[in-house]
Amino acid sequence: MSDIPAGTPQPAEIPPELQQNVFMTTLDNVYNWGRARSMWPMMFGLACCAIEMIAVQAARFDLSRFGMEIMRASPRQADLMIVSGTVTKKMVPNIVRLYNQMPEPKYVLAMGACATSGGPFKEGYNVVSGIDKYVPVDVYVPGCPPTPEALLYGLLKVHEKVFKESIRTAPWYKKGQRDEGITVPVLGPDIYNPQQVDLLKAAAAKAKEAAEAKARQGTAAPPAGAAPAAGTRPSPEELERRRAEARARKAAQESGNAPAAPAGGPAPLPPPAPAAPAVGGRLSPEELDRRRAEARARKAAQGGAAGPAPAASGQEPSAGGQAGKEEK
Ligand code: SF4
Numbered sequence: 035m036s037d038i039p040a041g042t043p044q045p046a047e048i049p050p051e052l053q054q055n056v057f058m059t060t061l062d063n064v065y066n067w068g069r070a071r072s073m074w075p076m077m078f079g080l081a082c083c084a085i086e087m088i089a090v091q092a093a094r095f096d097l098s099r100f101g102m103e104i105m106r107a108s109p110r111q112a113d114l115m116i117v118s119g120t121v122t123k124k125m126v127p128n129i130v131r132l133y134n135q136m137p138e139p140k141y142v143l144a145m146g147a148c149a150t151s152g153g154p155f156k157e158g159y160n161v162v163s164g165i166d167k168y169v170p171v172d173v174y175v176p177g178c179p180p181t182p183e184a185l186l187y188g189l190l191k192v193h194e195k196v197f198k199e200s201i202r203t204a205p206w207y208k209k210g211q212r213d214e215g216i217t218v219p220v221l222g223p224d225i226y227n228p229q230q231v232d233l234l235k236a237a238a239a240k241a242k243e244a245a246e247a248k249a250r251q252g253t254a255a256p257p258a259g260a261a262p263a264a265g266t267r268p269s270p271e272e273l274e275r276r277r278a279e280a281r282a283r284k285a286a287q288e289s290g291n292a293p294a295a296p297a298g299g300p301a302p303l304p305p306p307a308p309a310a311p312a313v314g315g316r317l318s319p320e321e322l323d324r325r326r327a328e329a330r331a332r333k334a335a336q337g338g339a340a341g342p343a344p345a346a347s348g349q350e351p352s353a354g355g356q357a358g359k360e361e362k
Pocket residue numbers: 081082083084118119120145146147148149153154177178179180
């Protein structure tokens with residue numbers, strides 16, 4: 035009783051009807067008790083973890099017991115953001131924007147492996163490795179998915195954190211202390227933080243310089259006709275050039291005038307053997323046409339001597355004609 039300041043009413047002086055109804059506490063306790071017992075989560079879910087969050091809100095687990103039965107659809111009326119599910123790069127800007135629209139004091143609970151670290155989709159092309167890269171997380175709830183009981187435990191941990199705060203040191207009552215400049219990441223080739231734009235520009239310039247240097251090395255004039263290094267693919271221009279060379283070689287071979295092999299390059303293919311039909315074999319249609327044309331030319335040169343007409347296309351020349359006899 036010696037700690038009671040002078041002037042404080044003694045219990046004997048408190049009317050009996052009030053003695054059981056008056057208790058003393060601190061302003062912080064009242065302040066935090068009011069905030070913790072009326073914490074309104076924001077109503078949104080991202081993936082499968084949201085199903086467990088919905089279960090926590092339903093009758094079996096019943097968030098109403100903690101004064102949290104109202105999940106607000108507006109960030110301006112919410113105190114707690116439960117990030118429940120896989121955070122894709124498409125959703126991050128919206129989540130950060132919603133967080134920025136929540137008034138202070140505000141809290142974030144990362145529910146499940148995905149929201150905590152990317153979970154089973156970590157390092158995926160479209161998933162971020164944890165929402166804590168973009169908004170400050172107060173409590174992490176592990177699991178895939180966490181059970182409703184685990185989420186309840188996480189919510190109680192948020193309440194514990196609230197009770198550790200003091201109205202005298204709360205940063206949201208001090209100017210400039212919460213002005214952390216949390217920016218909304220923008221979508222691009224990948225998500226980046228605009229606050230690091232100078233850093234990113236310097237890194238991009240360095241990468242571009244390295245790529246240009248590599249390209250300069252790659253385009254250094256190779257020796258004429260040099261074969262590409264093993265394992266490298268020739269460029270489309272190189273392929274087209276080789277095809278043109280091959281076509282020219284083939285045409286020259288067909289006309290009996292094969293070109294010399296390019297210096298240092300692969301030797302041209304040997305000319306094909308004369309197209310003599312195999313014994314007992316059939317002539318190709320091209321060869322037949324060529325022979326028919328020769329026969330007609332000879333016939334015309336002989337002055338239009340009488341003879342049988344060439345056989346129909348696709349058949350061998352008639353055995354009765356002079357040309358046919360020669361060909362046979
Ligand atoms: S942590 Fe598991 S249950 Fe939760 S959103 Fe990711 S994959 Fe789904």
